[in-house]
Amino acid sequence: MCGIVGFTGRENALPILIKGLYSLEYRGYDSAGIAAFTKEGLRVVKTRGRIANLEEKIREVGCDMECTCGIGHTRWATHGEPSDRNSHPHLGGKGKVAVVHNGIIENYKELRERLEAHGYEFKSETDTETVAHLVDYLHTGKQEDLAKTVLAAVQRLRGSYALGVVSMDNTQEIVAARRGNPLVIGIGEGENMIASDITAIISRTRKFIILDDNEVAIVRPDEVIVMNEFGDKVEKEVQTVNWDMSAAEKGGYQHFMLKEIMEQPKAVTDTVTPRIKNNAVCFEDNGLTDERLRDIENIHIIGCGSALHAGMVGKRVIEAMCRIRCSAEVASEFRYENPIIGKKDMCIVISQSGETADTLAAMRLAKQAGAFTIAIVNVVSSTIAREADGVLYTWAGPEIAVATTKAYSAQLAALYLISVKIARVRGLISIGDERALCAELQRLPECVTEALKCQPDMQRIATLYANRPSVFFLGRGLDYAAALEASLKLKEISYIHSEAYAAGELKHGTISLIEDGTLVVALATQPALFEKTVSNIREVVARGASVVLVTTDDFTGDESVCQHIIRLPKCLYEFSASLSIIPMQLFAYYVAVERNCDVDKPRNLAKSVTVE
Numbered sequence: 001m002c003g004i005v006g007f008t009g010r011e012n013a014l015p016i017l018i019k020g021l022y023s024l025e026y027r028g029y030d031s032a033g034i035a036a037f038t039k040e041g042l043r044v045v046k047t048r049g050r051i052a053n054l055e056e057k058i059r060e061v062g063c064d065m066e067c068t069c070g071i072g073h074t075r076w077a078t079h080g081e082p083s084d085r086n087s088h089p090h091l092g093g094k095g096k097v098a099v100v101h102n103g104i105i106e107n108y109k110e111l112r113e114r115l116e117a118h119g120y121e122f123k124s125e126t127d128t129e130t131v132a133h134l135v136d137y138l139h140t141g142k143q144e145d146l147a148k149t150v151l152a153a154v155q156r157l158r159g160s161y162a163l164g165v166v167s168m169d170n171t172q173e174i175v176a177a178r179r180g181n182p183l184v185i186g187i188g189e190g191e192n193m194i195a196s197d198i199t200a201i202i203s204r205t206r207k208f209i210i211l212d213d214n215e216v217a218i219v220r221p222d223e224v225i226v227m228n229e230f231g232d233k234v235e236k237e238v239q240t241v242n243w244d245m246s247a248a249e250k251g252g253y254q255h256f257m258l259k260e261i262m263e264q265p266k267a268v269t270d271t272v273t274p275r276i277k278n279n280a281v282c283f284e285d286n287g288l289t290d291e292r293l294r295d296i297e298n299i300h301i302i303g304c305g306s307a308l309h310a311g312m313v314g315k316r317v318i319e320a321m322c323r324i325r326c327s328a329e330v331a332s333e334f335r336y337e338n339p340i341i342g343k344k345d346m347c348i349v350i351s352q353s354g355e356t357a358d359t360l361a362a363m364r365l366a367k368q369a370g371a372f373t374i375a376i377v378n379v380v381s382s383t384i385a386r387e388a389d390g391v392l393y394t395w396a397g398p399e400i401a402v403a404t405t406k407a408y409s410a411q412l413a414a415l416y417l418i419s420v421k422i423a424r425v426r427g428l429i430s431i432g433d434e435r436a437l438c439a440e441l442q443r444l445p446e447c448v449t450e451a452l453k454c455q456p457d458m459q460r461i462a463t464l465y466a467n468r469p470s471v472f473f474l475g476r477g478l479d480y481a482a483a484l485e486a487s488l489k490l491k492e493i494s495y496i497h498s499e500a501y502a503a504g505e506l507k508h509g510t511i512s513l514i515e516d517g518t519l520v521v522a523l524a525t526q527p528a529l530f531e532k533t534v535s536n537i538r539e540v541v542a543r544g545a546s547v548v549l550v551t552t553d554d555f556t557g558d559e560s561v562c563q564h565i566i567r568l569p570k571c572l573y574e575f576s577a578s579l580s581i582i583p584m585q586l587f588a589y590y591v592a593v594e595r596n597c598d599v600d601k602p603r604n605l606a607k608s609v610t611v612e
């Protein structure tokens, strides 16, 4: 949801800003721009399209963009279509102030009217331009007071923001502010940066500060001053990134998505291994004590998109293993439906980015109602991770492709760990059972590696069906949860319409859509349900569907009705969703490649959804 970057130092800022923007492009990519202090003053170059278009425009404009301080933005449109004039940065007043913004200013209309009444002319339809004019309006023009002005301005804003602001009054200074959207400050030697996330600063420095809600920072080449909402200086902890650049590079793969699919055995290993000691699940993670986990009455799992789908798998595994009532809920619904949350309830919040606005709001609601909150999060020190009572990090490493794969797999692994732990502390499984389950968990990465061997088959099948207008995914129980994720993967990157159905439910209406040649992918990894799913396959075959069956090595049902069969290695059936998703990710990937889609940056999407 928009990426912002800023640099102030001694070197030419332009290539640093562009590089930063490239690494933030996954956050939004419908337009991009930069503002920098050049010999000619505060220059803004911005354009609809990708960062590459911006680079081209900078060359075309031909202005001397030699500068040592500037800000940049890559946009995911919320207010106003993607266009040159709606791109950021936006200038305030007569071009003295420039602003980049991630978030939504909810009261922008009323502010705009008031500023227009003061003679301000708006050039865009965005909410952000309001901030630029407001800062200009409040700015008295003294060198030292841009930060105070921004502080005064943000107090008039409703909504969410991460802001980068520069003013002609101090051409080496960036003022940053945050409420509800992520912002980090990279601490370098004689240079400092601001960015929406660490990937944009890591090529310059590994040290960073996280700006908290309502804080404002003054960022200059040799100092960073952070103030709270009262303008008082606050001391911030300087943290260090523990992964390197190569983790955020393609490493020879054509797309990040394929690289990340292939990294899944490692993501699962890194999530599971540190949490199994002496054949038992052992959480040294913040807040996850045995006492806390023993007394739970109900569990609410909350997430959006794939994180929700991981939660739907988790719900089934937890209910089967722990016999606790567990629901998996859409965060954006949960937050507005006055949910029934007891003081002894636990809320498991799942988010790769740790910044998803709906998930964060749902978590805050659950916390307020007295529930114990555990976050399963990939991005260290993200807002959800910091606000939850307990955190279980998925050590999947940076995930760059917009469509999640390895973070999803790591989320499943984290849910299995929680499930085994709860079952044990509640006395539902013996030490021996726990040992066996841990052995299965430790074996899971090998099974994922084995499952990845279906890659050539999935590539071939994808080529055969890449032109289908619609694909159905069917499954029961855990396979239904996996089918939902399979369907999301396909539609988000290949733009093929697809639906996931509980296999037994299709005949209650939707089966009318099945016709000659419709592709149906059936997932059947639960031995107890093999026959039931085969019956449902027969129903669609009778109506002309072509069927791809994804099942296990020990499938005993009648496969003769299926065009293609993918056999997965055998693992404990509770963990089977970790394997059945592998061919589905590969199928979606190769269909998208076959259709020449932009796999890593699908249209209309962004990786981190920080707006409602």
Ligand code: F6R
Pocket (backbone or CB within 6 Å): 304, 305, 306, 307, 308, 350, 351, 352, 353, 354, 355, 356, 359, 402, 403, 404, 405, 488, 489, 492, 607, 608, 609
């Ligand atoms: C799909 C996908 C999205 C995210 C969802 C939640 O491939 O990536 O559906 O899962 O937007 O994002 P996080 O996990 O960051 O909260």
